Amino acid sequence: MFLSTLKKDKIEMPSAETALPGRPDPISTAGTHYVNGRALTPPYPAGMKEVQFGMGCFWGAERLLWQTPGVYVTVAGYAGGITPNPTYEETCTGLTGHAEVVRVIYDRTEVSLENLLRLFFEAHDPTQGMRQGNDIGTTYRSAIYLDDEGDLKRAETLRDHFQQALKDNGWNDQITTEIAQSGAFYMAEDYHQQYLAKNPAGYCGLKGTGISCPIG
Numbered sequence: 001m002f003l004s005t006l007k008k009d010k011i012e013m014p015s016a017e018t019a020l021p022g023r024p025d026p027i028s029t030a031g032t033h034y035v036n037g038r039a040l041t042p043p044y045p046a047g048m049k050e051v052q053f054g055m056g057c058f059w060g061a062e063r064l065l066w067q068t069p070g071v072y073v074t075v076a077g078y079a080g081g082i083t084p085n086p087t088y089e090e091t092c093t094g095l096t097g098h099a100e101v102v103r104v105i106y107d108r109t110e111v112s113l114e115n116l117l118r119l120f121f122e123a124h125d126p127t128q129g130m131r132q133g134n135d136i137g138t139t140y141r142s143a144i145y146l147d148d149e150g151d152l153k154r155a156e157t158l159r160d161h162f163q164q165a166l167k168d169n170g171w172n173d174q175i176t177t178e179i180a181q182s183g184a185f186y187m188a189e190d191y192h193q194q195y196l197a198k199n200p201a202g203y204c205g206l207k208g209t210g211i212s213c214p215i216g
Contacts, residue, residue, distance in 0.1 A: 010094035010137035011130040014082060020095045022083035029187045034194035035066055038073045040187065048072055049108050051116060051151070052079050052182055054099035054143030055124040056132025059195040060204030062102045064123055066194065070111025075103040076188040076195070079145055080178065085186055091139045099143045099178070103185055113151055114158060114215045120144065121162045121213040123206055127173035133205050142175075145182035155179050162213040169211050 014020075032039055055061040058076045066074040078091055081098030091098045106116065124132060126142040144155050156179055163175050187193075196202050 012094070013138055014095050014097050016082055018095065019082035019097055020086070020090050020093070022090070022096070023085045026085050026187065027087055027189060030190045030193045033066070033073050033075075035197050036073065040073065040075045040193065044072065044105050047107070047109075048105050049113065049151075050147065050182070051104050051106070051113065052077075052101045052143070052145040052185060053104060053116075053120050054080070054101040054141060054145075054178070055120065055206065056100070056135050056140045056142075057203065057205045058100040058102050058188070058192065059202060060206040061123070062194065063196040063204070064119070064206065065102050065104050065116075068111065068116070068119065070107050071116075072105045072107055074105070074194075075185075076192045077101055077103055078139075078186045078188060079103075079183065080143055080180065084184070088189055088192065092137070094138050096139075098139060098186070099141050100139050100188075101143060101145065101185070113154055117144070117155055117158045118213045118215055121158065121177075122208050122211070125207065125209050126159075126162070126175045126177040127166070127171070127209075129176045133207055135205055142177040144177060144179045145185075146179075147182045152179060152181065158213065158215065161215070162211075165211055165214055166209065171209060171211065
């Protein structure tokens with residue numbers, strides 16, 4: 001997942017005119033979760049909630065999230081972009097506008113959105129802009145996508161709390177996390193789904209700041 005050359009077209013979002021055309025039909029992918037066997041696509045059980053997290057490379061992020069109690073299922077995919085039904089190779093060009101994300105379907109009676117948001121902010125560095133460590137490009141940006149206005153406000157509030165925590169610990173960089181209404185979500189290819197369960201020694205780029213995120 002390492003992009004060795006920092007190219008301008010990989011760190012700037014494309015426009016509708018410059019984005020790749022994509023395709024009308026979804027790409028081929030997995031049907032069930034490799035670890036827990038649950039369906040990756042809706043419908044999900046009644047009462048479940050959804051959040052999509054972009055934390056850089058989705059391999060390590062997905063493992064962290066499927067291991068979190070209260071999470072029903074996780075799906076690696078692409079969101080926040082323009083190109084319909086993109087492939088991984090297309091997203092890596094920076095010309096689809098998508099971020100690598102993990103769709104998280106969770107049971108709010110077992111885990112709160114606030115606790116998932118705290119995990120999100122602590123597990124990666126949300127101040128790096130269009131990159132995460134050595135992974136460079138718009139596809140690796142920090143992002144939170146939600147479909148509920150109240151949940152969006154909760155995410156913004158927790159972002160502000162974490163920004164203050166960073167400042168209190170001498171961290172001067174500003175959080176660059178994109179917090180936005182969720183739109184189209186496109187599943188990633190089969191081999192990306194639960195990648196680190198299939199390849200336990202595979203690459204994981206997750207690295208936080210070491211600073212705790214306060215909820216209250």
